[in-house]
Amino acid sequence: MTLRIYGxxxxxxxxxxxxxxxxxxLPFEWIETSVLKAETRTPEFMALNPxxxxxxxxxxxxxxxxxxxxxxxxxxxxxxxxxxxxxKRAKMFEWLFxxxxxxxxxxxxxxxxxxxxxxxxESLEARLIERGDAALARLETQLQQxxxxxxxxxxxxxxxxxxxxxxxxxxxxxxxxxPAVTDxxxxxxxxxxxxRSLGVLxxxxxxx
Amino acid sequence: MTLRIYGxxxxxxxxxxxxxxxxxxLPFEWIETSVLKAETRTPEFMALNPxxxxxxxxxxxxxxxxxxxxxxxxxxxxxxxxxxxxxKRAKMFEWLFxxxxxxxxxxxxxxxxxxxxxxxxESLEARLIERGDAALARLETQLQQxxxxxxxxxxxxxxxxxxxxxxxxxxxxxxxxxPAVTDxxxxxxxxxxxxRSLGVLxxxxxxx
Numbered sequence: 001m002t003l004r005i006y007g008x009x010x011x012x013x014x015x016x017x018x019x020x021x022x023x024x025x026l027p028f029e030w031i032e033t034s035v036l037k038a039e040t041r042t043p044e045f046m047a048l049n050p051x052x053x054x055x056x057x058x059x060x061x062x063x064x065x066x067x068x069x070x071x072x073x074x075x076x077x078x079x080x081x082x083x084x085x086x087x088k089r090a091k092m093f094e095w096l097f098x099x100x101x102x103x104x105x106x107x108x109x110x111x112x113x114x115x116x117x118x119x120x121x122e123s124l125e126a127r128l129i130e131r132g133d134a135a136l137a138r139l140e141t142q143l144q145q146x147x148x149x150x151x152x153x154x155x156x157x158x159x160x161x162x163x164x165x166x167x168x169x170x171x172x173x174x175x176x177x178x179p180a181v182t183d184x185x186x187x188x189x190x191x192x193x194x195x196r197s198l199g200v201l202x203x204x205x206x207x208x
Numbered sequence: 209m210t211l212r213i214y215g216x217x218x219x220x221x222x223x224x225x226x227x228x229x230x231x232x233x234l235p236f237e238w239i240e241t242s243v244l245k246a247e248t249r250t251p252e253f254m255a256l257n258p259x260x261x262x263x264x265x266x267x268x269x270x271x272x273x274x275x276x277x278x279x280x281x282x283x284x285x286x287x288x289x290x291x292x293x294x295x296k297r298a299k300m301f302e303w304l305f306x307x308x309x310x311x312x313x314x315x316x317x318x319x320x321x322x323x324x325x326x327x328x329x330e331s332l333e334a335r336l337i338e339r340g341d342a343a344l345a346r347l348e349t350q351l352q353q354x355x356x357x358x359x360x361x362x363x364x365x366x367x368x369x370x371x372x373x374x375x376x377x378x379x380x381x382x383x384x385x386x387p388a389v390t391d392x393x394x395x396x397x398x399x400x401x402x403x404r405s406l407g408v409l410x411x412x413x414x415x416x
Contacts, residue, residue: 051346063295067309070301077294086285087271093278100309101275138259 003028004058005071006045008035010116012108012163013068014055019159019192020072024079036116069096072156081156091150095157103139106132108164111171121172129172136168136178143180147187154191162188211236212266213279214253216243218324220316220371221276222263227367227400228280232287244324277304280364289364299358303365311347314340316372319379329380340379344386347373351388355395362399370396 005021005028007014021028033039033054040052049056049066057065057074065071073096076082083089110128113119121129139161142149149157166185169175175182188194213229213236215222229236241247241262248260257264257274265273265282273279281304284290291297314336321327329337347369350357357365374393377383383390396402 059295065295065298065302067302067305069305070298073301074294074298086282087267087273090273090278090282093281094273094275097275097277097305097308100305101312104309105313141258 001058001060001062003060003075004031005029006031006033006048006056006058007054008033008040011035011054012167013104016159016163017055017057017068017071017075019163019194020075020081020156023081023159023192024075026075069100069156069160072160076156081154081159083150083153083155088150088155092155092157095149096160099157099160102131103135103161104164107135107168107171107173110173111164111167114172115167115170132168132171132173136165136173136175136181139165139184140178140181143184148184154188158184158188159192162192166194209266209268209270211268211283212239213237214239214241214256214264214266215262216241216248219243219262220375221312224367224371225263225265225276225279225283227371227402228283228289228364231289231367231400232283234283277308277364277368280368284364289362289367291358291361291363296358296363300363300365303357304368307365307368310339311343311369312372315343315376315379315381318381319372319375322380323375323378337380340376340381344373344376344381344383344389347392348386348389351392355392362396366392366396367400370400374402 003026005017007018007030009032018030040054046052048064053066055068055071057071059065065074083092106128110124110132113124114121148154149161162185165181211234213225215226215238217240226238247253248262254260256272261274263276263279265279267273273282291300318332318336318340321332322329356362357369370393373389
């Protein structure tokens, strides 16, 4: 059975799994599953993932796996996206956990509230915006030192972090304040084959 | 140089790193660093970790590593705490990312606000308590099926999740509602050598 990825194309957490699979040339079937239309809450989907969340991968042997960064790691193990050097690999993990704890809950949440729920940015908790900016500033500090987050080579850390960073402006964050981040976003979009004017590349679903 | 771990003994994120090092019989120096006393914000500490956070590991070669789960993974790589089977390893990662995204921000945050900042539980956002209980319920569901989170063997997922689960009652969560979790907490405390009546074992610091 082909790898199946259930995901929502407006979700960075879902897209990072898709980009990883594409970059590794893995055959997969993408099943568009809208959070806003509550397609993650249907009985059919809940039977696959009782947590009612995307992304969800159904592996070739039929076993399920959730959590975007866990799926990426599983797909990419042994590939050039995971450093062989133990310290670099540890730094990649440091960024992956930081992404879920200190970046996504601010940058992605503000963007979702503003761009998808139509809330005024000014009505949000100030803390969300402050911490989102702090996360972007931390990326800037690193990317002024190295071309990618863990050094000279693109790793899963870059794919995970670029997913919501590249759309941070949709939440009102001013990326022009972060020139090294802006440059890196451009390089990552080229590397991952993302066409900005179209948002995301249309999914090429392969037959199951 | 001996591995150094800067950590605060009231922080589950710090203790899980300590427990991992102890379980692996790694020599290490524990440097008690209090968050409440702002010892993570001194110029000396900020020079080691500009993020001003613990835990922080300074590896044998002097290089720094932060993010509790990234440090645990680095210390435990190749040990029995990380499953060899690729799917089990992926499930371990699923729990580790879930811990930082869906458990710690609720169970640990409520406990910190109530037990350390002295806030009334009723004054907290209801969402924090609801999601904390949802996280505990999810652990219960798994632990009714398998003795440890990833199956028959204790992995890093158990060490990471037990850290704040075992003190959830300090935030007013009623662990007696979750019998399989309570049983697992007891087994984990025994396995990790944690003496409940003393809180945590006194640190045996080894000379640097």
